[in-house]
Amino acid sequence: MTERVTVLPGECVLLREFFEADQAENILAALTRDAIWQQHTVKVFNREHFVPRLTAWYGDQGAYYSYSGGTHTPLPWIPVLSDIRATLEDFLNQSFNSVLLNRYRNGSDAMGKHSDDEKELGHDPVIASVSFGGTRRMAFHPRSGNSGKSLSVDLDDGSLLIMQGACQRRWKHSIPRTRRFVTPRINLTFRNILQSDCG
Ligand SMILES: O=C(O)CCC(=O)C(=O)O
Ligand SMILES: [Mn+2]
Structure with missing residues (x-):
């Protein structure tokens, strides 16, 4: 049974067991096998580093x-x-034209603090984030002007996290490294990119 948890009122809600366990297992296997995974690099102080995830x-x-x-x-x-995508579009009555896949191979793979507030996502975007595999913790950190306190939530296998409203404007989020043993995890963030003059 799906369990609904309010993470940030009006901005972020988590639906646990949105996908059943056997469905989630099949999705994890299919994505591990069929998606074309890359490890990008970023330049920090003029040196190239691999980002810690695929x-x-x-x-x-x-x-x-x-x-x-x-x-x-x-x-x-x-x-x-x-x-x-079809399941989420039906459920949320919201269309998505793209999805970012992140694969965390172990507890050393992580994602730093950021907001998904790029111009091409438009004002106060709805982002639907689904997780498969090992449980990882997502931390929320208030941005300047937000008097809220940092908090975190466990994103477990088959869960759907919906970020909307002022979530990206008021908070940053991250997936910190962990020393605990964790099995591989794949997260998908469905987004709607506003296509302007580049398509
Ligand atoms: O892995 C996650 O749950 C977070 C991914 C994320 O924040 C992103 O792709 O922007
Ligand atoms: Mn993000």
């Missing part, structure tokens, strides 16, 4: 997205991703 960008033609210091051209949808 990524992939899928979407409609023309859904270009800038992250990890580059502009990325979407790969065409594969069945496992279009099925999840």
Whole structure:
């Protein structure tokens, strides 16, 4: 049974067990096998570093997205991703034209504090984030002007996290490294990229 947890009122809600365990297991296996994974580099103080995770960008033609210091051209949808997209679009009554995949191979893979507030996502975007595999903790940190306190929430296998409203304007989020043993995890963030003059 799906359990609904308010993480940030009006801004972020978590639905645990949105996908059943056997469905989630099949999705994890299909994505591990079929997605085209890359490890990008970022330049810090003039030195190239690998980002500590694998990524992939899928979407409609023309859904270009800038992250990890580059502009990325979407790969065409594969069945496992279009099925999840259809489920989320139905459930949320919201369309998504793209999805960012992140694969955390172990507890050393992580994502630093950021907000998904790029111009191409538009004002106060709805982002649907689904997780498969090992449980990882997401931390929320208040941005300047937000008197809220940092908090964290466990994103477990089969869960759906919906970020909306002022979430990106008021908070940063991260997936910190952990020393605990964790099995591999794949997270998908479905987004709607506003296609202007580049498509
Ligand atoms: O892995 C996660 O749960 C977070 C991913 C994320 O924040 C992002 O892709 O922007
Ligand atoms: Mn994010």
